[in-house]
Amino acid sequence: MAKKTASYLAQTLSALMVASALVAPATSAAAAASAATTTAATSTQAANPCGPANPCGPAKKKKKKAADGANPCAPANPCAPKK
């Protein structure tokens, strides 16, 4: 059983290495959208693109800090889980 799994994993790993090398590399992130293409919603986000989107509880405080780019990697909307 372990031998079978080992063989499967080894084969999958080899296939993955070959196949992923053939895939075109993904494009890097561009700078945030320019004013011309930015909607009202995105411009708020651009001011603090990684801050919580739905301030409630502790997130409210973070939104305040967000003006100085306080929590650039915070989850969006920490208090309103989406199904």
Place this chain on the structure above:
Amino acid sequence: MPLGADTRLASAQTALAVPLRYAQAGTSLAHAALAGARQFEELRHYPGNDVVDVETGTRFYYHAHRHGVPEHGHFHLFAHGRAQGDFMHLAALSLDHHGQPQRWFSTNRWVTAGRWRPAGEMRAALQRFEVRTHGRLAPVASWLTAMVRLFNAELADLLRERDALMAPRFQRDGREVVLEDRRLDVLNECPALLAPKIRQLGL
């Protein structure tokens, strides 16, 4: 308690099979993580409101920043507590431009906000980490779950090392000052490469 051999094997299979399926379709996790967005903009969350699993209390999103870092982008993984707005950042996982995982890293509190918890308290959240969703990001969620399980020991070590690095700073400068120090963003990292990890399983 460490994760069992069966869990590690199943995780290894998923960690390989998901990106293989993408690659066979001519795409990669780096594309899939963008959730169908046409443009990849620095700092924007993908998907916009994150993927939130209310049943398991977990969340993730993908984004990129810091030009010059050799990565396409990275996932941030979170676990939620019971109280509203109570969450902690577990780790971040970076991908290269081919969608291959590169490194795990921890960040300072100001980067993600949330509660700062010692590694010992985060271990349980890492061990039970599971994120599920529907639709196009379902395979990405399965892959992240598998990656956290596969690298569980490394992640526990990463967080312990993070604490060891921060402890003298806390003592010297004060905990709150250090946790809000904008000069400290990425605190430490460890490899997330699949090939050596699979070989290390010693099958």
